[in-house]
Amino acid sequence: MALTARRDILLLVLGTVAFLYFLSLFGSVPKPGKLSQGDSTTTAETSTQDASRQPISHVDTPADGWFSDLDAPEDTAPPVIPPAHTPKVSPGSHALPITRLVAHAPGWTLFENLYMANGTLFVLTDEERGAWPELRMMTSTGLIAENTPENILAREPNQYNMDFVGPYEARKRWPAGAWGVTGSTFLFNEPAQFIAHYYHGCAELLFGTWAFYAGIYDPHISQRGEATLPPVTRAIFTHAENQRWRDGSKFNAYFLYSAFPSITIEGEEDWNDRIFMTRNGDRAWVFERVLLADRSAAFRGESCGGKTQRIASEAYEYVQNKTTKYWWEPMRRSVLRFAGVDEAILDAGVNYGTEEQQPIVISYISRQGGDRRKLKDKDHDGLVAAVTALAKERGWEFTVVNAGGMSQEEQLLMAARTTIMLGVHGNGLTHLLLMAQTPITTVIEILYPGGFTHDYHWTAKAIGFRHFAVWNDTYHTAPNEPNVDYPDGVNDDGGFQGSNIPVHGPTVAQLIADRIDGKFP
Missing domain, CATH: 3.40.50.2300 (Response regulator)
Structure with a gap:
């Protein structure tokens, strides 16, 4: 018996040593469902700041953004795997994060906590619909544009493109939860018809995107391009495959990657993957911060549709008095610095x-x-x-x-x-x-x-x-x-x-x- 006991003790000690050695090599095992958050310090050239200016706080990370349905009270909210700038979710929570409208101009809308399920964008709100811009001024069906009455009508949005949902309905609609997509997303809802062209890709779409984003978040951009902005995490082309948003001169990609070195770019294939994963409608993606750009919606605005025919004009005119005349300088310097x-x-x-x-x-x-x-x-x-x-x-x-x-x-x-x-x-x-x-x-x-x-x-x-x-x-x-x-x-x-x-x-x-x-x- 003593021999057996000593053998058991020896095996226990050896097992403990092996386990500790394993942990030293591979680190601790994360809790199921918890998303690790990286350092939120802004490092991209387009988000630098001088020592006297404080960066915008990037995220408030929940301690643990997931809990099991088995442990949850009967009437708790679905789990949210956590986008930042939303309430922390824990057992007993009764709310999914509300969608917030940060800024809007025709064709350019900045949201916090925008949802997507089965291809439909959802605004989760307890406000009356009249408190929000018209759908047609925010989005469209994303079809190729032709100047015919039939095509103009076909590009008008419907409830399958974007819809509104109340907090109670959202909890019932998405019992499997809302899965957080953290950071800032540029969501480009237009086909490859125009963007696969240097001018339309960089001097229209990216130009307007930067004007709106920088103009909203930093009123003090300096002549040397110093700016304090939330880092841009990803760009999604919902109607352009990964090879079709690029232009023949390669400047579309050159601008995007040099200005935002850490950016992830998703094409139509990737967007379709997100749609497929939420096809049953019982779960959703929730994007922490989204700038939705839509060409057809911009053309419904007075500046673009009636004066300039430039989609970026709607974004620029909205922010031109909210920031400095050097608003483009961070982009310019980022691209040129990369080029040496x-x-x-x-x-x-x-x-x-x-x-x-x-x-x-x-x-x-x-x-x-x-x-x-x-x-x-x-x-x-x-x-x-x-x-x-x-x-x-x-x-x-x-x-x-x-x-x-x-x-x-x-x-x-x-x-x-x-x-x-x-x-x-x-x-x-x-x-x-x-x-x-x-x-x-x-x-x-x-x-x-x-x-x-x-x-x-x-x-x-x-x-x-x-x-x-x-x-x-x-x-x-x-x-x-x-x-x-x-x-x-x-x-x-x-x-x-x-x-x-x-x-x-x-x-x-x-x-x-x-x-x-x-x-x-």
């Missing part, structure tokens, strides 16, 4: 008018190697000759840019150094997003005479640049912009989209000189 651009170039706006001022650089984005929307060959040559002569006379730098032969980093550096960006209406002018904000920063857009669109005009104006629309030997600028038009042209010259766009080089050269000399403040 020198800090002295990033600070061109800060150092303008000082001994450290950057040289004046004129960049002509040439489209002559393309198939459409390009100058007559002789007018291209005349433009280059006139601006070359001006730059030589004034000691400025002039570059003819053929972007197709440049890397992404080379293009970004070119844009960052540019004071005057010049070119025929086209995708290359999207690089104006990287120009520094100085008193003379300018975009000169050459269009077929009589043609005009708000694409680059509105975007330049929103950042704080002067824009000129050139029609051969005349030009227009704010507040005397022409009406939007896309002329078909004459004598089969192709018109707005054609390859025979005229321009008078000396007129453009004189315009550049006058702008830099302060004749167009």
